């Protein structure tokens with residue numbers, strides 16, 4: 001399926017507001033892919049399909065997730081199911097077989113340890129696309145100008161803090177991803193002789 005057919009299929013599935021968000025993620029993912037040397041086409045494809053099932057009712061999400069063989073851990077946090085569902089069905093729905101693209105879709109909300117460059121890009125693009133407005137997003141965009149890992153680590157810190165404040169469960173892979181990203185940031189700074197500044201949201 002070509003990109004414009006995928007775009008149309010996604011548009012039909014989503015509310016105008018959500019579709020606008022997806023367009024923003026595509027734009028941001030392309031920008032980040034160019035900036036950090038990833039495959040632009042793959043970044044755009046993952047961004048187009050990442051929220052395909054985002055507006056489905058929870059019954060449909062759980063039913064489809066079961067039928068699609070989604071990892072049981074995702075059932076603990078229903079808000080995360082739409083990613084793995086789109087990833088599992090990407091070959092059938094969009095003709096997308098690429099494992100890196102599908103993993104970027106699967107983990108776009110939660111992240112995971114050992115994220116590929118493409119996974120990091122899609123995850124961050126989702127959080128800082130031009131339509132997003134929340135305290136701290138501008139600072140994340142500034143950091144994303146030069147450091148993908150630091151921007152993503154700080155974004156995950158923000159999500160974790162938000163979930164704690166709301167007494168919500170935190171998907172364990174997010175914590176592992178966050179720890180690993182900070183380690184990557186520190187290692188990079190030590191190598192280049194810089195320091196990590198503290199940051200408040």
Ligand SMILES: Nc1ncnc2c1ncn2[C@@H]1O[C@H](COP(=O)(O)OP(=O)(O)O)[C@@H](O)[C@H]1O
Pocket residue numbers: 051054077079080109110126159163168169170171174
């Ligand atoms: N790591 C996580 N662990 C648990 N719940 C999460 C996590 N990340 C996000 N969520 C929940 O999922 C919801 C949707 O997250 P969001 O990033 O807005 O997803 P999307 O980009 O798919 O719209 C959040 O409001 C939050 O309740």
